[in-house]
């Protein structure tokens with residue numbers, strides 16, 4: 860599976876909880892954070908996801924996070 864696919868799956872598995880790029884990087888053992896950032900930036904344009912500044916559900920810091928929009 861591509862990194863983009865893995866990231867999408869991880870965000871969906873959190874069932875609406877917000878997560879930041881750093882937590883995605885940790886969870887998926889990505890080598891660099893910019894990989895997660897490039898993908899979440901794209902997903903932010905997708906109606907299925909919300910991206911913005913909010914507390915991360917995993918690490919608790921307020922930063923740019925992404926969450927799956929439960930319909």
Ligand SMILES: [Zn+2]
Pocket residue numbers: 878879880881882915916917918919920
């Ligand atoms: Zn986090």
